[in-house]
Amino acid sequence: MDEPGNIRIKVPDSKENRQKCICRLCKSYPHDCSGEILFCGVNESKCDINAKTCLCNKCPVYKEYGLKGLYYCDKVSVGESNILMRKRSKEEDPGFYQEVVNIKDESKTGKSTVGSMGSLKKFPFTLDDIYFIPAQVNKIPLNLEEPVQTSVAIGPHSKKPLQVSSPIMISGMSFGAVSKNVRMVISSTASKLGIGFNSGEGGIINEEKDVGLNYRIVQYSTGRFGVDEKILESAAAVEIRFGQGAYPGKGSYLPAEKITDEIARTRNLEPGEASYSPAHHTDMTDHDTMKGKVEWLREITGGVPIGAKIGCGDIKSDVNLLADIGVDFIALDGFGGGTGATDLYVRDNVGIPVFAALPQAYKTLQELGVKDKISIIAGGGLRTSADFAKCLALGADAVYIGTAALIAINCQQYRICYSDLCPTGIATQDPKLMEQLDVEEGSQKLTNFIELTNEEVANLTRIVGKNNVNQFSTDDLISVNKDFAQITGVRWLNGEYIH
Ligand code: SF4
Ligand code: SF4
Known part of the structure; x- marks a missing residue:
């Protein structure tokens, strides 16, 4: 089950925690962004994640701070209710991603998603x-x-x-x-x-x-x-x-x-x-x-x-x-x-x-x-x-x-x-x-x-x-x-x- 809100407030970005992080041993680790570490305490990866497995729940940091989710390299806080969810990949349609976020918001709050300004939906002609x-x-x-x-x-x-x-x-x-x-x-x-x-x-x-x-x-x-x-x-x-x-x-x-x-x-x-x-x-x-x-x-x-x-x-x-x-x-x-x-x-x-x-x-x-x-x-x-x-x-x-x-x-x-x-x-x-x-x-x-x-x-x-x-x-x-x-x-x- 994913954690709500911004989990990264929970885990300090310390030298000790960085040393304990086992992300570099993981098959999903984004080697194109190889300088990155301690995703649960710093930031999600700048690279797209090819999810193969996640070692997070085997990590001492995970246990020490009582974390719950997985794939922290891929997690961002999104939506009105600040859900911790996978980030949008570079090729993914933003409209589709937003629909997913809206459903998550609505299922969490029981309320319709609200927006401001006019619709951005495109007609076949304008x-x-x-x-x-x-x-x-x-x-x-x-x-x-x-x-x-x-x-x-x-x-x-x-x-x-x-x-x-x-x-x-x-x-x-x-x-x-x-x-x-x-x-x-x-x-x-x-x-x-x-x-x-x-x-x-x-x-x-x-x-x-x-x-x-x-x-x-x-x-x-x-x-x-x-x-x-x-x-x-x-x-x-x-x-x-x-x-x-x-x-x-x-x-x-x-x-x-x-x-x-x-x-x-x-x-x-x-x-x-x-x-x-x-x-x-x-x-x-x-x-x-x-x-x-x-x-x-x-x-x-x-x-x-x-x-x-x-x-x-x-x-x-x-x-x-x-x-x-x-x-x-x-x-x-x-x-x-x-x-x-x-x-x-x-x-x-x-x-x-x-x-x-x-x-x-x-x-x-x-x-x-x-x-x-x-x-x-x-x-x-x-x-x-x-x-x-x-x-x-x-x-x-x-x-x-x-x-x-x-x-x-x-x-x-x-x-x-x-x-x-x-x-x-x-x-x-x-x-x-x-x-x-x-x-x-x-x-x-x-x-x-x-x-x-x-x-x-x-x-x-x-x-x-x-x-x-x-x-x-x-x-x-x-x-x-x-x-x-x-x-x-x-x-x-x-x-x-x-x-
Ligand atoms: S956050 Fe999880 S999936 Fe991502 S590299 Fe670290 S252990 Fe692997
Ligand atoms: S929980 Fe995952 S991201 Fe956090 S230190 Fe451990 S392996 Fe790295």
Whole structure:
């Protein structure tokens, strides 16, 4: 039976123990790494182990320290529960090895494996399989100095459309999932640039209350944390969150031990109370109750755009219903969208990517004759200006970025957001770790990233021969993948549409 945890704390790396170690007599000893010894007290071998036998249990060191496992030359501590297990060999698929570790973790703890950020699972095709068609002689590309309109109106037929300077907006990342410093970076940057940003489901911290009011999309989630009528009245738009890309159809839970006093205050929770977001809105379970809520929100906000955020799946039916209940915008959050924490079996297996959902949503709204009235915002794993522009061409009016914004600010993709140990000050409430993120510096980096990618989107617009990002269409794209061409409705490499 393997030892739990880091066994190497138990055995001192002493001259005496090194002399007693009998590893060099063993058939499995990795002679390519011949300087190594005392694997139970120092480290696993740097070489792959060809396991033939293990002499450890015949060794005096083993007996002296009451060791239990074998093959210490091959053992590392892995997984959330710090299991001592064989290390991954150089040729072994990392995904397979991780699956083994997850099963070991789950069988030890009885709990689902949790992960952060978006799924890394690859689809057979991605946005990288489509390319822009350059204007040459039939259409003429624009020069760099020729102006391109990047401003967008979200909910153009609402009484007070949300006017933003760029189609790039910051998605909902709640205080609690991210640090206070991140919230301040996002709201101050959005305010400065005139871009849309979402409050996330965790309420609004005091320091953010009066920042970027003309651009703040207040999220109305199933948990309704910290969202009272006063906050709604201050919104530039309201987004009813029915679901999100990382775990559509599933609620979320932030345990009491992760709720600081400030998070509790901001979310209107009692101190020590856990934060629970149900899988659905208990007061919106059918067409009429949803329609009633949209009308109520429209009334108390004085006519700002009221939208809905959904995870992507049954797009045609969901979009039909949302159009019918009178929303002003639909935010599609695709497979691969980020999260602070969710179960891997959900994150990696539920929903479809936004590039597959977008054309369906666009077509559905067009067939209903309401595309001019209802804006589409695309999100879920979008990272580059080319991703953003491709989504605009596939039918989006704007895009949401989350993870890309966090990376621009300071995130290094440790992907341990759920642990509160984020070393970059992004996804932590630990004051010491939060010091790693300077608000002013983070804001400057996010500003640079948004300004740069906005300009790159404008340049791609010039390249396809247009002067307004709102004019991007599927005709500007071509797919190198036939299936993808059929799904998205863009032309295939031979220049023809695949039906
Ligand atoms: S740790 Fe065990 S298997 Fe590895 S070389 Fe030493 S005795 Fe052999
Ligand atoms: S238990 Fe194994 S690794 Fe440890 S000293 Fe003995 S032979 Fe070497």
